[in-house]
Amino acid sequence: MKTKPKLICPICGAEYNEPVQRCSCGEPVEFELFEGEPYIGKTVWERFWDFWPVEPALELSLGEGDTPLVKSRIGKELGVKLYLKNETVNPTWSFKDRGTFLTMSYALKAGYKAVGTVSTGNMAASVSAYASRFGLDAKILVSENASDEKLRAVSVYGGDVIRVRGDYGRLYFESLKLGERLGVYFINSDNPFRVEGYKGIAFEIAEELIPDYVLIPTSSGGLFRGIAKGFIELKEIGLIEELPTLIAVQAEGCSPICRAFKEGREKIERFENPKTIAKAIANPYPPSGNAVLKLLREFGWLCVSVSDEEIIEAQRKLASEGLFVQPASATGVAALEKLTESGVISEGSNVVSILTGSGLKTLSHVEGGKIVECPLEGLENCLR
Amino acid sequence: MKTKPKLICPICGAEYNEPVQRCSCGEPVEFELFEGEPYIGKTVWERFWDFWPVEPALELSLGEGDTPLVKSRIGKELGVKLYLKNETVNPTWSFKDRGTFLTMSYALKAGYKAVGTVSTGNMAASVSAYASRFGLDAKILVSENASDEKLRAVSVYGGDVIRVRGDYGRLYFESLKLGERLGVYFINSDNPFRVEGYKGIAFEIAEELIPDYVLIPTSSGGLFRGIAKGFIELKEIGLIEELPTLIAVQAEGCSPICRAFKEGREKIERFENPKTIAKAIANPYPPSGNAVLKLLREFGWLCVSVSDEEIIEAQRKLASEGLFVQPASATGVAALEKLTESGVISEGSNVVSILTGSGLKTLSHVEGGKIVECPLEGLENCLR
Numbered sequence: 001m002k003t004k005p006k007l008i009c010p011i012c013g014a015e016y017n018e019p020v021q022r023c024s025c026g027e028p029v030e031f032e033l034f035e036g037e038p039y040i041g042k043t044v045w046e047r048f049w050d051f052w053p054v055e056p057a058l059e060l061s062l063g064e065g066d067t068p069l070v071k072s073r074i075g076k077e078l079g080v081k082l083y084l085k086n087e088t089v090n091p092t093w094s095f096k097d098r099g100t101f102l103t104m105s106y107a108l109k110a111g112y113k114a115v116g117t118v119s120t121g122n123m124a125a126s127v128s129a130y131a132s133r134f135g136l137d138a139k140i141l142v143s144e145n146a147s148d149e150k151l152r153a154v155s156v157y158g159g160d161v162i163r164v165r166g167d168y169g170r171l172y173f174e175s176l177k178l179g180e181r182l183g184v185y186f187i188n189s190d191n192p193f194r195v196e197g198y199k200g201i202a203f204e205i206a207e208e209l210i211p212d213y214v215l216i217p218t219s220s221g222g223l224f225r226g227i228a229k230g231f232i233e234l235k236e237i238g239l240i241e242e243l244p245t246l247i248a249v250q251a252e253g254c255s256p257i258c259r260a261f262k263e264g265r266e267k268i269e270r271f272e273n274p275k276t277i278a279k280a281i282a283n284p285y286p287p288s289g290n291a292v293l294k295l296l297r298e299f300g301w302l303c304v305s306v307s308d309e310e311i312i313e314a315q316r317k318l319a320s321e322g323l324f325v326q327p328a329s330a331t332g333v334a335a336l337e338k339l340t341e342s343g344v345i346s347e348g349s350n351v352v353s354i355l356t357g358s359g360l361k362t363l364s365h366v367e368g369g370k371i372v373e374c375p376l377e378g379l380e381n382c383l384r
Numbered sequence: 385m386k387t388k389p390k391l392i393c394p395i396c397g398a399e400y401n402e403p404v405q406r407c408s409c410g411e412p413v414e415f416e417l418f419e420g421e422p423y424i425g426k427t428v429w430e431r432f433w434d435f436w437p438v439e440p441a442l443e444l445s446l447g448e449g450d451t452p453l454v455k456s457r458i459g460k461e462l463g464v465k466l467y468l469k470n471e472t473v474n475p476t477w478s479f480k481d482r483g484t485f486l487t488m489s490y491a492l493k494a495g496y497k498a499v500g501t502v503s504t505g506n507m508a509a510s511v512s513a514y515a516s517r518f519g520l521d522a523k524i525l526v527s528e529n530a531s532d533e534k535l536r537a538v539s540v541y542g543g544d545v546i547r548v549r550g551d552y553g554r555l556y557f558e559s560l561k562l563g564e565r566l567g568v569y570f571i572n573s574d575n576p577f578r579v580e581g582y583k584g585i586a587f588e589i590a591e592e593l594i595p596d597y598v599l600i601p602t603s604s605g606g607l608f609r610g611i612a613k614g615f616i617e618l619k620e621i622g623l624i625e626e627l628p629t630l631i632a633v634q635a636e637g638c639s640p641i642c643r644a645f646k647e648g649r650e651k652i653e654r655f656e657n658p659k660t661i662a663k664a665i666a667n668p669y670p671p672s673g674n675a676v677l678k679l680l681r682e683f684g685w686l687c688v689s690v691s692d693e694e695i696i697e698a699q700r701k702l703a704s705e706g707l708f709v710q711p712a713s714a715t716g717v718a719a720l721e722k723l724t725e726s727g728v729i730s731e732g733s734n735v736v737s738i739l740t741g742s743g744l745k746t747l748s749h750v751e752g753g754k755i756v757e758c759p760l761e762g763l764e765n766c767l768r
Contacts, residue, residue: 062454062706063470068447086447089473091706093744116767133706139767148752153744155753158704162767166760178764320542322446322475322517360477360537360744368532369539376550380562383500383523383546 005053006032007192010291019106021176021191028190028288030225035237042066044200051203051233053196057105060134064090064097065200069208069352074317074333078340079347082333083209084318085201085354088325092129094122094357095201095223099194100130103187108134112185115139118171119189120146121280122357127187128157139184141175143168149364169270169285189220190288198226199233205352206234211244213345215332215353218248218257218303219281221288223356228295244352247339248292248303249331251276251311257289258303261296268293277308277365280328280357302344306334315359324359389437390416391576394675403490405560405575412574412672414609419621426450428584435587435617437580441489444518448474448481449584453592453736458701458717462724463731466717467593468702469585469738472709476513478506478741479585479607483578487571488514496569497521502555503573504530504538505664506741511571512541523568525559527552533748553654553669573604574672582610583617589736590618595628597729599716599737602632602641602687603665605672607740612679628736631686631723632676633715635660635695641673642687645680652677661692661749664712664741686728690718699743708743 007016009023010030016023023029036050044065045056068086075082087095100123107115116139117127124140131138138159142151146163155161164171172188179186187194201223205211214231218224227246234240250258253276260268268289274282286292296303306314311327314334318325332353339345359366374382391400393407394414400407407413420434428449429440452470459466471479484507491499500523501511508524515522522543526535530547539545548555556572563570571578585607589595598615602608611630618624634642637660644652652673658666670676680687690698692711698721699714716737723729743750758766 059455061452063452063473068445068475070446071443086475089447089475089477091452091470091473092708093473093477093742129703129706129708132704141763148755149747151755152747152750152752153708155755156703156708156743156750157706158700158753160756161753162756162758162763164758164760164763164766170760174760174763178767182764182767184767316542319513319540320516322513322541324476324513324537324540358477358744359540360742360747363533363536363744363747366536366540368536369542369545371526371532371535371539372544372546374546374548376548376554376558379525379546379548379558380566382548383562383566383568 001050001052001055002034005034008032010294019192028192028291030192030229031196033233033236035233037237044204048200048203051199052102053193054102054106054109056102057108061101062091062097062133064101066204069205070323073321075351078336080340080345080349080351082336083352084323085205085352086323087354087356088329088358092125093361094126095198095354096122096126097130098200099197099222099226100126100187102197103191103193104130104134104136106193107136107185112183113137114184116141116175116179116184116186117188118175120150122361123189124154128154128159131159132157141171153361172287190222190225195222195226195229198223199230201354202227202230202234206240209350210240211352212349213245213247213351215247215249215335215351217281217328217331217354217356218250218292219283220286221257221292224248224292225288225295243299246301247335248296249335250303250305251278251281251331252305252307254282254284255305256284256286257292258305260289260293261303266290266293278311278328278331280326281331304335304338306331306338310334310337323355325355326357326359326362327365329356385434385436385439386418389418392416394678403576412576412675414576414613415580417617417620419617421621422623428588432584432587435583436486437577438486438490438493440486441492445485446475446481446514446517448485450588453589454707457705459735462720464724464729464733464735466720467736468707469589469736470707471738471740472713472742476509477745478510479582479738480506480510481514482584483581483606483610484510484514484571486581487575487577488518488520490577491520491569492518494569496567498523498568500525500559500563500568500570501572502559504534506745507573508538512538512543515543516541525555537745556671574606574609579606579610579613582607583614585738586611586614586618590624593734594624595736596733597629597631597735599631599633599719599735601665601712601715601738601740602634602676603667604670605641605676608632608676609672609679627683629685631688631719632680633719634687634689635662635665635715636689636691638666638668639689640668640670641676642689644677645687650674650677662695662712662715664710665715688719688722690715690722694718694721707739709739710741710743710746711749713739713741
C-alpha cells in the first residue's frame with residue numbers, strides 16, 4: 001500500500017499531494033494507479049490490500065463487498081452469458097457501502113469528527129450508517145422535496161438530516177466548500193476515496209471470470225470511474241490481458257453523458273427537466289460526467305440510454321428470476337436487450353451487469369401482482 | 385453426502401425412509417445427523433458438502449449464506465464480546481433464503497412443478513423469489529389481514545398470492561395436506577430440508593470463533609432447530625469441543641415456548657391474543673415448539689422473552705452502529721442486556737446474536753428521526 005499516493009486530475013492533468021476532493025479546474029481528481037499483487041484473504045479489502053489509497057479500518061467493517069455474481073437465464077434468451085453482480089446484499093443494501101467504508105476509514109484516520117453527504121437515497125443511508133458505525137457525526141443534506149417516508153431509512157441511523165431549500169444542484173459544490181471550512185468531511189458521489197472503493201467490484205468480477213462487457217448504471221459517474229480504474233489496474237499488473245468494454249447506462253429521461261457522447265462533445269451539459277422512474281441515476285449534471293466521457297472516448301467504450309418502459313420490463317424480468325432491484329439497477333439488463341438486438345454485443349459474449357440497489361428501497365413505486373381471495377374451505381380449488 | 389438419509393421424529397422417535405414433512409404423531413421430523421469433513425470452497429454449500437440432505441443446486445443459487453459476522457460495540461458496554469450474524473444481506477434480505485434454497489433444490493430434483501408456503505413476511509418473499517429462480521410455480525398463502533403494501537414485496541416475484549379467509553393457524557396443516565394431494569410441495573417454516581439449510585449459520589460461525597452463547601429470535605422454531613443441529617453435528621465429528629449455550633428469544637407478547645419452558649411443561653400451548661411489534665416472530669402456536677422445548681431441556685439451554693420497549697431500544701442501538709434490522713431481529717440484543725444484568729451471561733463471554741431480517745421490510749413501523757429545515761443561504765449555520 002502506497003503511503004502517500006498522489007491525486008491527479010483526469011481532465012487537465014494537474015497533480016496534488018494532499019487529499020483534495022476536486023481539481024482547481026473544477027473537475028474531480030483521482031488517485032494515481034496502484035500496483036501490487038493479490039493475496040489470499042476472506043475479504044476483498046484483504047485480498048487487494050496493495051490497491052487501496054488508505055488502510056481499510058477492518059475492525060469497523062460491516063461486511064461490505066464480496067457480493068455474489070449470479071448467472072442469469074436472461075442471457076440465454078439473448079444469446080450471451082449474463083452474470084449479475086448483486087450489490088443489493090451490501091450492509092445498507094446498495095453498492096455505496098464499498099465507497100463509504102473506504103472513505104470513512106480515511107476520515108477517521110485524518111481526525112475528522114463529522115462527515116456529510118448530499119443525497120436523498122442510497123448514499124444518504126450508507127453515509128448515515130457508517131458514520132454511526134465509525135462514531136462520527138453525520139450531516140445528511142437532502143432536497144426539499146424528499147419524502148418523509150424515504151428519509152426514514154436514513155434518519156434511523158441517528159445522523160442529522162437537513163432538508164435544504166434552494167437549488168439542489170448547487171448543494172454538491174456548496175457542501176464541499178462549507179465542509180472544508182467547518183471541518184466536516186463531505187463524502188459525495190465521486191469523492192476520490194469513494195471511487196477507489198468501487199474498484200472492488202472489478203477485482204471480484206475478475207476473480208471469477210473475464211467479462212467482454214460490463215454494464216454500469218451511471219449517474220454522477222463515480223461508480224463507472226471506480227470499476228474502470230479497477231480493471232485498468234488489473235491490466236497494468238498483468239492479471240488480465242484485455243480490458244472489458246465498459247458500458248455506461250443512463251435513463252433516457254436523464255442522460256447527460258450519453259447525449260454529450262452521441263453529439264461528440266467533450267463536456268456534458270445540464271439535462272433540463274429530468275424525468276425518469278430511475279431516480280437513483282437521475283443526476284442532471286453529473287460531477288464526474290466529463291471524466292466518464294473521456295474514459296469512453298479513450299478506450300472506445302459505450303454509453304446507452306433506455307426508456308422507463310424498458311426499465312420496468314427489465315425490473316420485472318429480474319424479479320422473475322428472484323432478484324428484486326430498484327429501477328436504476330435494471331437499466332443494465334434493459335440496455336443489454338438493445339445491444340444484442342442491434343448486434344453491438346455479439347453472441348456468446350460474457351456480460352456482467354451491476355445490480356446497484358435493493359428493490360425494497362423503492363417499494364412504493366412497485367406495482368403489486370394480482371392477489372386472489374379465497375375462503376379456507378375452498379382452498380383446494382384455489383390451489384388447482 | 386448420504387444418498388437416502390433417514391428422517392426421525394425428535395419427540396416420539398419414529399423413523400421414516402421417505403421425505404415426509406411431519407411425523408404421524410403430529411410433530412415435525414428431522415434428518416438424522418450427518419458426518420463428514422469440511423472442504424475448501426467459496427460457498428458454505430461447498431465447504432460443508434457432506435452435511436446436506438440433498439445436493440444443493442449450485443447453478444441456481446442466488447448467493448444465499450456466507451453472511452458477515454460483525455463485531456459489535458454493544459458488547460463492550462455489557463462486558464462481553466458480541467458478534468452479530470448479519471442475515472439481512474441474503475438475496476431476499478432474510479435468513480429464510482438459506483432454507484428455501486436447499487428445500488427448492490429438493491423440490492426440483494423430486495420433480496415437483498409447484499411449491500407453496502404459508503407466510504405474510506420474509507418466508508413468502510423468499511419462497512416466491514426462489515420459485516421464480518427455479519422455474520417452479522408458487523402458491524403463497526397469506527392471511528386475510530395482510531396489507532397490500534406488505535404483499536407487494538412478495539407478488540413482485542411473480543408467484544400466485546392467495547389471501548385466505550379463515551383460521552390462519554389451521555392453514556399450516558391444511559396446506560401440507562392439500563399440497564400432498566395436489567402435488568404442490570409446501571415449504572413451510574419448519575420443513576425438514578429448510579431446517580437443514582439453517583445449519584450453515586452454525587457452520588459459518590464456527591469457522592470464525594467458538595461462541596459461548598448464541599441468541600436466536602424464535603417463532604416457529606425452525607431456525608433454532610437448524611442452528612442447534614449444525615452445532616451438534618460439528619461436535620459429533622470433533623470440530624468443536626463444546627456446544628455453545630443456545631438461547632431462544634421470544635417477544636413477551638407472544639412467547640408460547642418460553643412460557644411452557646418456565647412452567648416446566650413438555651408441550652406448548654397456544655398463546656392467546658398475541659400482541660407484539662416483532663411480527664416476524666409472532667407465531668402463537670409454533671409447529672416446532674415442542675421440539676425446541678425438548679432441545680432446551682436436553683442441553684440445559686435457555687428461553688428468554690423481551691418486551692416491545694426493550695425490542696425498540698435494541699433496534700435503535702443496532703441502527704446506531706449501522707445495522708438497521710426488523711424488530712424481531714433486535715430481540716437477541718434486547719435479551720443480552722437482561723442476561724448480562726442478571727449475571728446469567730458472565731463477563732468476557734463470546735456471544736453471537738442472529739440478525740434475521742432487514743429493517744427495510746418494516747419501514748412503515750419505524751419512527752423517523754428529526755429533520756431540520758434549512759435554506760441554502762443559511763446552510764453554514766445549520767452545519768455548525
